[in-house]
Amino acid sequence: MTDKRKAEEGALAPWFEAGRAEAPAASEDWLARMERMALDEMPAPRPAAAPETPAAQVRRGGWLRETLGAxxxxxxxxxxxxxxxxxxxxxxxxxxxxxxxxxxxxxxxxxxxxxxxxxxxxxxxx
Structure with a gap:
Protein backbone atom coordinates (compact mmCIF):
# COMPACT_ATOMS: atom_id res chain seq x y z
CA MET A 1 0.00 0.00 0.00
CA THR A 2 2.87 2.36 0.76
CA ASP A 3 4.38 1.81 -2.68
CA LYS A 4 1.04 2.58 -4.32
CA ARG A 5 0.67 5.72 -2.22
CA LYS A 6 4.16 6.91 -3.14
CA ALA A 7 3.46 6.25 -6.81
CA GLU A 8 0.27 8.32 -6.64
CA GLU A 9 1.90 11.17 -4.73
CA GLY A 10 4.83 11.39 -7.12
CA ALA A 11 7.32 14.16 -6.42
CA LEU A 12 5.29 15.47 -3.47
CA ALA A 13 5.79 12.26 -1.46
CA PRO A 14 8.57 13.64 0.84
CA TRP A 15 6.39 16.56 1.91
CA PHE A 16 3.41 14.30 2.57
CA GLU A 17 5.60 11.96 4.64
CA ALA A 18 6.90 14.90 6.68
CA GLY A 19 3.37 16.08 7.30
CA ARG A 20 2.27 12.63 8.44
CA ALA A 21 5.25 12.32 10.78
CA GLU A 22 4.57 15.66 12.48
CA ALA A 23 0.83 15.27 13.03
CA PRO A 24 -0.15 17.56 15.92
CA ALA A 25 -1.85 15.94 18.90
CA ALA A 26 -4.88 17.58 20.46
CA SER A 27 -4.32 19.06 23.91
CA GLU A 28 -6.22 17.73 26.91
CA ASP A 29 -7.70 21.16 27.59
CA TRP A 30 -9.08 21.44 24.06
CA LEU A 31 -10.57 17.93 24.20
CA ALA A 32 -12.23 18.70 27.56
CA ARG A 33 -13.74 21.93 26.18
CA MET A 34 -15.07 20.16 23.08
CA GLU A 35 -16.61 17.40 25.19
CA ARG A 36 -18.27 19.95 27.50
CA MET A 37 -19.66 21.91 24.53
CA ALA A 38 -20.99 18.72 22.93
CA LEU A 39 -22.69 17.64 26.15
CA ASP A 40 -24.25 21.11 26.52
CA GLU A 41 -25.77 20.82 23.03
CA MET A 42 -27.32 17.40 23.63
CA PRO A 43 -31.06 17.48 24.34
CA ALA A 44 -32.29 16.31 27.71
CA PRO A 45 -33.65 12.76 27.67
CA ARG A 46 -37.43 12.51 27.63
CA PRO A 47 -39.28 10.08 29.84
CA ALA A 48 -40.41 6.90 28.14
CA ALA A 49 -44.01 6.91 26.95
CA ALA A 50 -46.41 4.36 28.35
CA PRO A 51 -47.08 1.51 25.92
CA GLU A 52 -50.42 1.67 24.18
CA THR A 53 -52.98 -0.99 24.78
CA PRO A 54 -54.06 -3.17 21.85
CA ALA A 55 -57.58 -1.71 22.08
CA ALA A 56 -56.24 1.80 21.46
CA GLN A 57 -54.31 0.58 18.43
CA VAL A 58 -57.41 -1.09 16.96
CA ARG A 59 -59.51 2.02 17.47
CA ARG A 60 -57.00 4.14 15.60
CA GLY A 61 -57.20 2.17 12.36
CA GLY A 62 -59.43 -0.53 10.97
CA TRP A 63 -58.85 -3.38 8.58
CA LEU A 64 -59.03 -1.07 5.56
CA ARG A 65 -56.23 1.14 6.88
CA GLU A 66 -54.10 -1.91 7.72
CA THR A 67 -54.68 -3.40 4.25
CA LEU A 68 -53.88 -0.09 2.60
CA GLY A 69 -50.66 0.17 4.60
CA ALA A 70 -49.67 -3.40 3.73
Whole structure:
Protein backbone atom coordinates (compact mmCIF):
# COMPACT_ATOMS: atom_id res chain seq x y z
CA MET A 1 0.00 0.00 0.00
CA THR A 2 2.87 2.36 0.76
CA ASP A 3 4.38 1.81 -2.68
CA LYS A 4 1.04 2.58 -4.32
CA ARG A 5 0.67 5.72 -2.22
CA LYS A 6 4.16 6.91 -3.14
CA ALA A 7 3.46 6.25 -6.81
CA GLU A 8 0.27 8.32 -6.64
CA GLU A 9 1.90 11.17 -4.73
CA GLY A 10 4.83 11.39 -7.12
CA ALA A 11 7.32 14.16 -6.42
CA LEU A 12 5.29 15.47 -3.47
CA ALA A 13 5.79 12.26 -1.46
CA PRO A 14 8.57 13.64 0.84
CA TRP A 15 6.39 16.56 1.91
CA PHE A 16 3.41 14.30 2.57
CA GLU A 17 5.60 11.96 4.64
CA ALA A 18 6.90 14.90 6.68
CA GLY A 19 3.37 16.08 7.30
CA ARG A 20 2.27 12.63 8.44
CA ALA A 21 5.25 12.32 10.78
CA GLU A 22 4.57 15.66 12.48
CA ALA A 23 0.83 15.27 13.03
CA PRO A 24 -0.15 17.56 15.92
CA ALA A 25 -1.85 15.94 18.90
CA ALA A 26 -4.88 17.58 20.46
CA SER A 27 -4.32 19.06 23.91
CA GLU A 28 -6.22 17.73 26.91
CA ASP A 29 -7.70 21.16 27.59
CA TRP A 30 -9.08 21.44 24.06
CA LEU A 31 -10.57 17.93 24.20
CA ALA A 32 -12.23 18.70 27.56
CA ARG A 33 -13.74 21.93 26.18
CA MET A 34 -15.07 20.16 23.08
CA GLU A 35 -16.61 17.40 25.19
CA ARG A 36 -18.27 19.95 27.50
CA MET A 37 -19.66 21.91 24.53
CA ALA A 38 -20.99 18.72 22.93
CA LEU A 39 -22.69 17.64 26.15
CA ASP A 40 -24.25 21.11 26.52
CA GLU A 41 -25.77 20.82 23.03
CA MET A 42 -27.32 17.40 23.63
CA PRO A 43 -31.06 17.48 24.34
CA ALA A 44 -32.29 16.31 27.71
CA PRO A 45 -33.65 12.76 27.67
CA ARG A 46 -37.43 12.51 27.63
CA PRO A 47 -39.28 10.08 29.84
CA ALA A 48 -40.41 6.90 28.14
CA ALA A 49 -44.01 6.91 26.95
CA ALA A 50 -46.41 4.36 28.35
CA PRO A 51 -47.08 1.51 25.92
CA GLU A 52 -50.42 1.67 24.18
CA THR A 53 -52.98 -0.99 24.78
CA PRO A 54 -54.06 -3.17 21.85
CA ALA A 55 -57.58 -1.71 22.08
CA ALA A 56 -56.24 1.80 21.46
CA GLN A 57 -54.31 0.58 18.43
CA VAL A 58 -57.41 -1.09 16.96
CA ARG A 59 -59.51 2.02 17.47
CA ARG A 60 -57.00 4.14 15.60
CA GLY A 61 -57.20 2.17 12.36
CA GLY A 62 -59.43 -0.53 10.97
CA TRP A 63 -58.85 -3.38 8.58
CA LEU A 64 -59.03 -1.07 5.56
CA ARG A 65 -56.23 1.14 6.88
CA GLU A 66 -54.10 -1.91 7.72
CA THR A 67 -54.68 -3.40 4.25
CA LEU A 68 -53.88 -0.09 2.60
CA GLY A 69 -50.66 0.17 4.60
CA ALA A 70 -49.67 -3.40 3.73
CA UNK A 71 -50.19 -2.75 0.01
CA UNK A 72 -47.98 0.33 0.03
CA UNK A 73 -50.36 3.23 0.62
CA UNK A 74 -52.40 5.32 -1.77
CA UNK A 75 -49.90 5.33 -4.67
CA UNK A 76 -49.93 1.53 -4.76
CA UNK A 77 -53.72 1.50 -4.51
CA UNK A 78 -53.91 3.89 -7.49
CA UNK A 79 -51.76 1.48 -9.50
CA UNK A 80 -54.00 -1.44 -8.56
CA UNK A 81 -57.11 0.49 -9.59
CA UNK A 82 -55.51 1.43 -12.92
CA UNK A 83 -54.53 -2.20 -13.58
CA UNK A 84 -58.03 -3.38 -12.68
CA UNK A 85 -59.65 -0.81 -14.97
CA UNK A 86 -57.30 -1.79 -17.80
CA UNK A 87 -58.15 -5.47 -17.33
CA UNK A 88 -61.87 -4.77 -17.39
CA UNK A 89 -61.42 -2.66 -20.53
CA UNK A 90 -59.47 -5.41 -22.28
CA UNK A 91 -62.11 -7.93 -21.29
CA UNK A 92 -65.08 -5.83 -22.35
CA UNK A 93 -63.72 -4.25 -25.54
CA UNK A 94 -64.36 -6.00 -28.84
CA UNK A 95 -61.02 -7.15 -30.27
CA UNK A 96 -62.12 -6.74 -33.90
CA UNK A 97 -58.81 -5.20 -34.94
CA UNK A 98 -56.92 -8.10 -33.41
CA UNK A 99 -59.02 -10.75 -35.13
CA UNK A 100 -58.21 -9.20 -38.51
CA UNK A 101 -54.51 -9.59 -37.79
CA UNK A 102 -54.86 -13.17 -36.64
CA UNK A 103 -57.15 -14.36 -39.40
CA UNK A 104 -55.93 -17.75 -40.61
CA UNK A 105 -56.96 -16.98 -44.22
CA UNK A 106 -54.28 -14.33 -44.61
CA UNK A 107 -50.97 -16.18 -44.65
CA UNK A 108 -48.94 -12.99 -44.97
CA UNK A 109 -50.13 -11.78 -41.60
CA UNK A 110 -49.29 -15.06 -39.92
CA UNK A 111 -45.73 -15.06 -41.27
CA UNK A 112 -45.35 -11.43 -40.25
CA UNK A 113 -46.29 -12.31 -36.69
CA UNK A 114 -44.43 -15.65 -36.52
CA UNK A 115 -41.31 -15.77 -38.71
CA UNK A 116 -40.65 -19.48 -38.05
CA UNK A 117 -42.54 -21.84 -40.34
CA UNK A 118 -43.74 -25.38 -39.70
CA UNK A 119 -40.61 -26.70 -41.36
CA UNK A 120 -38.45 -24.81 -38.85
CA UNK A 121 -40.36 -26.36 -35.98
CA UNK A 122 -40.01 -29.82 -37.53
CA UNK A 123 -36.25 -29.38 -37.80
CA UNK A 124 -36.06 -28.32 -34.16
CA UNK A 125 -38.01 -31.38 -33.09
CA UNK A 126 -40.88 -29.42 -31.59
Missing amino acids: LGGWPAMAGLVAACATGIWFGAADPSGLTDLLDAASGDTITALEPASGFDYAMLGL
